[in-house]
Amino acid sequence: MKSPFRRKRRLNPDGTMTLIEHVYEFRNRLGISLLAIVVTTVFGYIWFGTPFFGFPSLGDVLKEPYCSLPASIRPELAADGSCRLLGTTPFDQFMLRLKVGATAGVILACPVWLYQLWGFITPALLKNERRYAMSFVSVAAVLFVTGAVLAYLIIPQALNFLLSIGTEIQVTALTGSSYFSLVVNLIIIFGVSFLIPLIVVALNFAGVVTYAMLAKSRRGLIFGLFVFAAIATPGQDPISMLSLAFALTLLFEAAIQICRFNDRRKERKRAAEGWDSWDPDAPSPIDTTPSDIGGPSDIGGPSRVDGPSEVDGPSRVDTPAPATTRTATTPQPQERRPEPPVSGFDDIT
Template sequence: MSLKEHLYELRYRLGLAMLVIAVGAIFGFIWFQVRLGPIPSLGDILTGPYCQPDLAPYRADITKDGRCALLQTEPFEIFLVQLQVGTAAGAVLLSPLWLYQIWAFITPGLYQKERKFARVFVGAGALLFVAGAVLAYLVVPEGLKVLLGFGSGNWTTALTGSKYINFVITMLFIFGVSFLIPLVVVMLNRAGVLSYERLAKWRRGLTMGLFVFAAVATPGTDPISMVVLALALVLLFEMAIQISRVHDKRKAKLRSAEGWDQLDDNEAAPFHYVASDAEGNDPGEKAVASEPAKRVNYDDAT
């Protein structure tokens, strides 16, 4: 394809992705106030941590029927919150569809092995992000209990809708993104940038850094969310170190089997390649080892 054809293809894929996100925004906007069978509405899900029975002594009773509700202090505040949250929720729910459009544009330029690694890391990243968001949702009520408990005898709480929703969304996003840090470590180890020896040597310093990161990154000042995030990151980071250990051990065994360790410093190491067709697809041919390249002595060249 020419550069012009690539630009047309990019415009087509981005157009489809934006259409999918727009459909998801409409769905999320409706879901914010409507239950989907046994699934509660998006508004009920987000206000769930704030409306926990344990927080009832700290909340102000601002409704006539005594139900839990957030406070609107500006015109159209709830409309803007519903629009923003609905768009974000729709984009997340329909992410496989619009991410596929990006994948369809990129994948023709990748080899089969590269596509395999991309699928694995994207799938693992999605699971880690969801796990982090779920953990944040479970931690929010405990964090609010600590934050609202200060000065409980002289203060009462009536949170505004926009500030509370922003707090919850920020917590979900930070926990989700933080859970991707160990995956980045594994990727760097696979690429040969970080070895297991370095990771094991830096374990104590990195653990301290994860606790500092958790203290700075969490939007709330409660110790519960900080400690939970730090402990989860330390656990995931240790798993990443062990995965790196297995990978480096397997790589060292492969180097020894191929005789790389017995090569002279001036001798080129053999490398493997798999022939590919014009479209970048591997035909399944066996890897062929090339002969070591001959060293050229430029001092004797004329």
């Protein structure tokens, strides 16, 4: 039985769905991504100590920068003289293998979870935005791998500098947990940092920043990249700091030139469409040319007014008829007649 969001997506090519269908789709795509990471993590856990298809084990690959150091600055911990790292607790071996396997699983499963992420956000993008987004995702993968390879190549030089200081007094015995944490963190930080110039290019294509703004702030931005490299590198050694800073500076300069080319392309397009002289921030022009009002219109002579109309007499106003029924049973007072005056003749008679 197919999920309802797939039926909805097939019926609506534009990808419009309800909120519940979006939640269902996010749940399914997240489940597929986590399942792929679990499978690749199991593979990375096994690959840590087992070679596959003629390739060395993952543990040997990550241990190679340490084993390439001179024997004078790294102690021999194994009886047979082989290159080994130090473990101090019983669970170091298991936790180290699980941590490296999980990191390798996330990296190996990136095609799956990137595809699921791409499938979730694609319906919300326009056609040209999808084309740009696919290009940016591809370039981001290449930049991340390039940064990881650069970090792997400078690890021997960084460790040689750190471990060769004060060798006449002590010899540093690295534990497997500290060494592999340094290697994994350095690889991830270099890979993620190489995406910063790509973000600058994306902001320029979106119209947020321009070449003029970047060129004006070039010195301050480069100084910020050096400060970021000094803070972000886990080893705190000058070799990894300077390597990351110079690599980011070169990539940032390349990003500025791409922004310059993109801004020139936009200007040529605006000039071809006739919008070159139009400033979007300026108010629209107002036509102040006086128009022809013309002469005064003919009002005409005075019109004839008729005499007063004959007014009829006052109209008869009907008065309401008296009510024939009484509204109350209260008796009405009787009229008293005045008594005759009393005179003195009556008394004589």
